[in-house]
Amino acid sequence: MSPNKPLVVVFGATGNQGGSVLRTLAAHPESYTVRAITRSTKSRTAQELATKYPHVQWVEADIENPSSLNRAVANADVVFGVTQFFQPSVLSAVDTNQDAEFLQGKNVIDACVAENVGYVVFSTLPSAKKLSNGKITEALHFEGKYKIHEYLAAQPIDSAVIQLGVYFQNNIDSTSWNESGDTVVLSFIGDVHKKIAYVDVNRDTGPYVKYIIDNREQAKGKVFPVCSGYYSTADIAEALSKVTGLKTTTLELPTSVVDNNDLRAMFELLKTHEIFAESPNHLETNKLVPFEFTTPETYWRTSGFQGPPKKQ
Ligand SMILES: NC(=O)c1ccc[n+]([C@@H]2O[C@H](COP(=O)([O-])OP(=O)(O)OC[C@H]3O[C@@H](n4cnc5c(N)ncnc54)[C@H](OP(=O)(O)O)[C@@H]3O)[C@@H](O)[C@H]2O)c1
Structure with a gap:
């Protein structure tokens, strides 16, 4: 452990959020020692990342298996945690068991406390129930993450939490061609003119977490x-x-088309509330991070998206 070159353990390192953190920190081997966590170092993504960033340590662990976690976080100065709903x-x-996602987070946090980790940055979300004054109760992937946040805050460990907006990436799955095949239709479950909080998970997460790590105090x-x-x-x-x-x-779809209770509740929340209402000045905080965050235009440009596949 060295405060000048912290050992940072990254969960979800082969995925979106953790992958962004991994790439950002691994680009500065002089400043951070990075340990990436995966369930299998033999997976294609883990192998490709290991080849690209040879100085990154890889450890196998499973956030649903507490006995695998102490070794994963041992000697860490900082742990980045993300759960998988x-x-x-x-x-x-x-x-x-509505606590299934909470338990993933609790397992990671308990291991951090047991191993005297210096600092935890956890990816969570606010409570949909709280934001909607008790009306939206079924958005479990919000409630589980909020519970992780509350649990972390009660531990004898320094911490901060990040909360991601809606991924720009989700829009790709919502595109299709119209009947005549000359127009791309972007569908959205809700009001296509309502502005909501967006993020490019792959590009924007890492710089933000790096900022937190560099300014832990x-x-x-x-x-x-x-x-x-x-x-x-419509803007997108x-x-x-x-x-x-x-x-x-654009095409507006009703929330009734969603057959999953959790996702339907999320779309209700997006339709009627602002998910970051408890952090009203957060766009100001972006200015502290030395990074140009993604706009819809930069998203489409960097994604290389040229339209959905044509119908055969
Ligand atoms: N989509 C959105 O708009 C949005 C917005 C805000 C928040 N979120 C939240 O973001 C979270 C997903 O994050 P993401 O997009 O970064 O996920 P992701 O890209 O699907 O990444 C998942 C990574 O986590 C690892 N993983 C999965 N299960 C694991 C386990 N049991 N133990 C250890 N590692 C495990 C996998 O690594 P290995 O396979 O290598 O083990 C995988 O690379 C969800 O909880 C979701 O609710 C999504």
Whole structure:
């Protein structure tokens, strides 16, 4: 452990959020020692990252298996934690155990406390129930993360939490061609003109977490929404036209088309509330981070998206 070159343990290192943190920190081997966590060092993504960043340490661990975690976080100055709601083990347990995602976070935090880790940065979300004054109760992937936040704050360990906005990446799955095949349709479950908090998870997460790590003392106890700005589906469609020259239009879908209770509750929340209402000045905080956050135009440009696959 060295305060000048902290050992940073990154969970979810082969995925979106953790991958962004890994790439950002690994680009500065003079400043950070990085230990990446994966369930399998043999996976293709882990192997590719290990080849690209040979100075990164790799340790196998599973956030659902507490006995694997102490070794993973041992001697860490900082641990970046992220949980996984949308995976079979959590989704299949949700009806009988609403704490399935919370337990993933608790396992990581308990290991950090046991191993005397210096600082934890955890990816969480606010409570949909709290934001909606008790009306939206089924957005479990918000409640589980909020519970992790509360649990972390009660531990004898310094910490900060990040909360990600809606990924720009989700828009790709919402694109299709219209009947005549000359216009890209961006559909959204809710009001296509309502501006909501967006982020490029792959590009923006790492710089934000690096800022927190570099300013651990000032960041302690704080909540950092990671959001590059507020945009509507109509804004995002317009940016797609501008970048690619494609004709675009939007399509509004009712929340009733979603058959998953958790996601339907999330879309209700996005329709009626502002997810970062508890951090009203958070876009000001972005200015502290020496990084140009992603706009819809930069998102479409850097994603290389040229339209959904054409129907055969
Ligand atoms: N989509 C959105 O708009 C949005 C917005 C805000 C927050 N979120 C939240 O973001 C979270 C997902 O983050 P992400 O997008 O970074 O996920 P992701 O890209 O799906 O990454 C998941 C990574 O976590 C690792 N992982 C999965 N299960 C694990 C386990 N049991 N133990 C250890 N590692 C495990 C996997 O690594 P290995 O396979 O290498 O083990 C994988 O690379 C979700 O909880 C979601 O609710 C999503």
